Amino acid sequence: MRWLLVAPAVLIVVALTIFPLGFSLWVAFVQYDFALGDQHPWVGLDNFVENWKDPVWRASLWRTAWFSVTMVAIELMLGLLLALAMLRPFRGRRVLMTLYVIPLFISPVVVGGFFDLFVRRPYGAANELASWVWPGEVAIDFSQDSPWVYITLILADVWQWTPFMFVILLAGLSAIPDTLYEAADLDGAKPRHAFVFVTLPLLLPIILIAVTFRLIDAAKLFDIIFSLTRGGPGTDTYTTSYYLYQQGFEFFHLGQGTGGAWMFMIMLTFISFWLVRRLLKPVEEA
Amino acid sequence: MTDVAVERAQSEKHGSSRVVRGGRFRVGGVVRFACIAVYTGFLLLPLYWMAVTSIKSQEDQLSDPPVWFPSDPTTLNYSDALNNFNGWKGLENSLVVAFATTLLAVALGTAAAYSMARFRTGGKHLAFWFLSQRILPPIAIIIPIFLLYSRYSEEWLGFALIDTRLGLILLYTVFALPFTVWMMYAYFRQMPPELEEAALVDGCSRLQALAKIAWPLAAPGVVSAAAFAFIFSWTEFLFAQVLGRDEAITAPVALAGMITFFQGNLYGQASALTMVSLIPALLLGILVQRHLVRGLTLGAVQG
Numbered sequence: 001m002r003w004l005l006v007a008p009a010v011l012i013v014v015a016l017t018i019f020p021l022g023f024s025l026w027v028a029f030v031q032y033d034f035a036l037g038d039q040h041p042w043v044g045l046d047n048f049v050e051n052w053k054d055p056v057w058r059a060s061l062w063r064t065a066w067f068s069v070t071m072v073a074i075e076l077m078l079g080l081l082l083a084l085a086m087l088r089p090f091r092g093r094r095v096l097m098t099l100y101v102i103p104l105f106i107s108p109v110v111v112g113g114f115f116d117l118f119v120r121r122p123y124g125a126a127n128e129l130a131s132w133v134w135p136g137e138v139a140i141d142f143s144q145d146s147p148w149v150y151i152t153l154i155l156a157d158v159w160q161w162t163p164f165m166f167v168i169l170l171a172g173l174s175a176i177p178d179t180l181y182e183a184a185d186l187d188g189a190k191p192r193h194a195f196v197f198v199t200l201p202l203l204l205p206i207i208l209i210a211v212t213f214r215l216i217d218a219a220k221l222f223d224i225i226f227s228l229t230r231g232g233p234g235t236d237t238y239t240t241s242y243y244l245y246q247q248g249f250e251f252f253h254l255g256q257g258t259g260g261a262w263m264f265m266i267m268l269t270f271i272s273f274w275l276v277r278r279l280l281k282p283v284e285e286a
Numbered sequence: 287m288t289d290v291a292v293e294r295a296q297s298e299k300h301g302s303s304r305v306v307r308g309g310r311f312r313v314g315g316v317v318r319f320a321c322i323a324v325y326t327g328f329l330l331l332p333l334y335w336m337a338v339t340s341i342k343s344q345e346d347q348l349s350d351p352p353v354w355f356p357s358d359p360t361t362l363n364y365s366d367a368l369n370n371f372n373g374w375k376g377l378e379n380s381l382v383v384a385f386a387t388t389l390l391a392v393a394l395g396t397a398a399a400y401s402m403a404r405f406r407t408g409g410k411h412l413a414f415w416f417l418s419q420r421i422l423p424p425i426a427i428i429i430p431i432f433l434l435y436s437r438y439s440e441e442w443l444g445f446a447l448i449d450t451r452l453g454l455i456l457l458y459t460v461f462a463l464p465f466t467v468w469m470m471y472a473y474f475r476q477m478p479p480e481l482e483e484a485a486l487v488d489g490c491s492r493l494q495a496l497a498k499i500a501w502p503l504a505a506p507g508v509v510s511a512a513a514f515a516f517i518f519s520w521t522e523f524l525f526a527q528v529l530g531r532d533e534a535i536t537a538p539v540a541l542a543g544m545i546t547f548f549q550g551n552l553y554g555q556a557s558a559l560t561m562v563s564l565i566p567a568l569l570l571g572i573l574v575q576r577h578l579v580r581g582l583t584l585g586a587v588q589g
Contacts, residue, residue: 001492005401006408009394009463013419016460017427024430032433082325085318096326098572103329104582105571107521107538110560113545114332117339117553122350125335159332162325168587171579191314209586220423223523227545241425241524248429249528261426272421 024258032255047259056235057260060243067239068218071157072211078158079165087173101167103160112227115156119143144233153237156224165210172206208279216272240264340557347553363554373559376540383451383536384519387458391515392508394459395466400496403474416467417584424524431457432528449533457525462515465584472585473507474500510577513570520567537563
């Protein structure tokens with residue numbers, strides 16, 4: 001009975017993740033080519049090695065790493081600032097709260113589309129906005145000119161995911177009892193002291209949870225690349241997920257894509273478990 | 287009353303200790319509202335641009351410098367996007383897929399979570415196994431799924447899963463399960479078992495206890511788990527792009543097609559379809575705002 005209730009959920013997960021992964025492990029070691037029909041010659045480690053020979057693959061790994069870290073760091077800062085600003089009640093707070101969470105319910109591919117529309121030359125608004133604050137004519141293609149394209153991508157991700165940090169940190173901040181601040185006040189602590197010695201330590205576990213969740217997701221960045229830059233200019237904004245998508249579904253190098261996907265998955269799993277163990281340890285002890 | 291006055295009144299009402307939180311009173315107040323104002327601007331700007339583009343005439347869209355306030359708003363983009371560019375089809379598929387996924391994920395997730403919470407089925411390992419699905423990169427799953435769906439499903443199952451709603455529904459259910467299982471797991475564990483035990487003593491079966499006692503009591507949790515599953519399916523892109531390009535095209539895929547493939551002349555239509563596609567997810571999002579934190583962190587943070 002107890003197992004009967006769990007069985008359907010377990011079965012569907014096994015059927016659609018464990019089984020395909022096992023299947024893809026086989027694909028990773030053979031030459032999988034639609035042109036070859038049912039023949040799948042064994043090629044050993046070729047599908048893994050091919051990726052490492054490709055400088056775009058190596059660059060995409062680094063890019064994925066620094067994109068994730070930069071984006072999450074900015075989101076954390078902004079989210080914390082905003083949560084502090086929104087903590088105390090004021091008129092219109094409820095409306096703003098509703099407004100602020102909107103990006104969380106929008107498809108990331110659409111967010112990329114928003115920003116594309118906004119920055120596209122010459123019909124988008126970004127250049128005009130920039131020319132208001134910058135002397136002279138601004139003619140930058142924010143979705144194709146390096147380094148602006150990085151800034152645009154980061155802003156798009158920040159636009160979507162700062163609310164994630166914000167709502168979680170706000171929940172954490174609201175949970176800190178007022179009495180602690182009163183005690184700090186009585187002891188003569190200045191506001192910034194109270195922030196450093198009361199707010200931050202108590203908020204830390206929540207910050208770590210939020211950062212862990214975001215990093216794990218940010219490492220899979222794909223959608224906004226797809227709709228905003230398509231990896232361009234050249235291959236300058238390829239993330240690992242986008243690279244593998246290209247290998248698999250544009251060039252139909254399914255073997256190489258699968259090999260890369262396995263390596264990516266293993267790296268991501270290690271980093272994720274490390275993050276969860278390392279970052280969430282103080283949370284579990286608390 | 288100005289904002290500063292409101293703040294002053296509130297801080298007096300709450301006593302001076304409230305001042306500590308947001309930094310020093312006067313400077314803090316200005317900085318605080320500056321933060322809020324700047325962020326709100328940043329948030330609204332792209333949204334405004336999208337909204338205004340969706341009602342611009344062709345002429346206004348292609349004007350340089352860009353038009354901030356369209357002179358003659360039109361609904362032409364909406365009808366064009368919906369009727370000529372897979373708009374209705376995409377929305378309909380998205381709706382069907384999201385509803386079915388929600389039903390399936392909530393049903394399977396609730397049953398599993400109940401068993402795990404009440405009987406400790408599988409202990410911690412099973413719970414974390416479900417959670418670890420969250421780490422799995424979608425790109426690693428989609429390549430084998432694409433092969434299985436397109437080349438083997440017909441041979442093994444007797445029907446093709448590629449480019450069908452069913453194929454998407456099954457895959458989405460798997461990726462929505464970590465949400466539903468963990469949210470309901472947290473919910474059932476908080477619920478006192480005494481009520482169900484009383485029902486068992488009175489002659490209910492376990493299934494009846496689940497259906498008549500536990501399920502209704504967990505209704506708020508079910509609603510938010512369902513909303514999250516729906517929003518996930520509604521906004522998912524990668525799987526749909528690979529698996530459902532034609533017959534099972536979903537709204538995000540239809541949109542991405544307009545945004546990226548026909549660049550240049552479909553601004554208005556893409557914006558219009560985006561505006562329409564925002565509606566259901568936004569309504570649901572606002573509905574579950576109170577459970578948002580719990581949902582985003584799979585119950586790790588109580589909001």
